[in-house]
Amino acid sequence: MPLIQRLAIIGVGLIGGSLARILREKGAVVEIVGIGRGEANLRKAVELGVIDRYSLDPVAGVEGADLVFLATPVCSIIDMVARIAPALAPGCVVTDGGSVKGEIVAPCEKLLPPGTFFVGGHPIAGTEKSGVEASFAALYQGKRCILTPTAQTDGEALRKVVRMWELAGSEVVCMDVEKHDRVVAAISHLPHMVAYSLVNAVGGYDRFSENILKYSAGGFRDFTRIASSDPAMWRDIALMNREAVLEMMDFFSEYFAGLRNLVEKGDGHGLEAFFARSKQNRDAIS
Structure with missing residues (x-):
């Protein structure tokens, strides 16, 4: 059985697109919804088979998702979580790829409604390129991904995110945000x-x-x-x-x-x- 039924990726560029590619390649996801502001990039993502469909509206895009991955600039993550929080399905896990955690994790945990879960994450991988056309399935192979669980982190949610990054080829390391x-x-x-x-x-x-x-x-x-x-x-x-x-x-x-x-x-x-x-x-x- 696939790990994820519906994956919503907010920010379908190098980071988000590469995760989509490898999870599809591994058969770990049934449907991938891309979310962003650049329609040309999202159309290209559909053409390339990186995502199945897209939405320019984050609230509509996350509906029914059991996992949401935020691959947006770090300064926008808190505002985005606040925006999508009311639309999240019960049991949904929200995680991110931001390279700063101290100013993100605690606020995001507080923003999510009961029965939904936030897991801070940071895949240590990338190139200087951007956009979905720069994405590739092997980006995370042999790399490390740091997760930053807290006392409030749900165990099942954490295990799901750990497994996702392991399927992407990463070694997962957990540490505190500081x-x-x-x-x-x-x-x-x-x-x-x-x-x-x-x-x-x-x-x-x-x-x-x-x-x-x-x-x-x-x-x-x-x-x-x-x-x-x-x-x-x-x-x-x-x-x-x-x-x-x-x-x-x-x-x-x-x-x-x-x-x-x-x-x-x-x-x-x-x-x-x-x-x-x-x-x-x-x-x-x-």
Whole structure:
């Protein structure tokens, strides 16, 4: 028997579309309803077989769904949950893919009517591309998905969301919301802040009468790929996880200042040790 009878996905782009593709491929869902504001994108999703039908009205779109997945910008999740809450069917499970949890989970739990359930989630996967045409079934394969259950989380609802992400190919890890926000500030949000800053710094370097970004090669392009991500999305993430992001930016600044000091002093042994420690840490990533 399929895990989900009717799945409503609010935001059928890379994240939502990829989840729809893999769950359909696994036979884990009977019907998929796409919800969003861009009708052209939703039409394309139907043409591609990612969803069965769509609605521009979130309230109508979630009717009869036993699972709702929110793949919208983090700043819109609370308002969207408030909007759809009265229309949710008894037993419906609502979960999300937002990369910030501290400002989302508790408010969403309070908004849902009795007999419906919220499970905070964050699949750690993605590319710099967006839109349903960027989605693909293997996006979550071998990746981790963090769920953030609380004392109020329903056990059956949690098990259903865990199973959904396992079917998508992810390793599911549960942690509290504060740990989640600090972990992702380090492994995801900080790298984006660094990449955006690096591209702006190099692009703004004015010693020469030309933009030297045109000389960038593989290393620079690989390192800064994520700076092509959606600016509005990352604006919202930086603001909603501001405390943890600032902490990690300050922590990073200490290491960067230390490296600068080694270069300034011409400390070859110190530089090699710094780089060797970094290589060791990087090589240990599984």
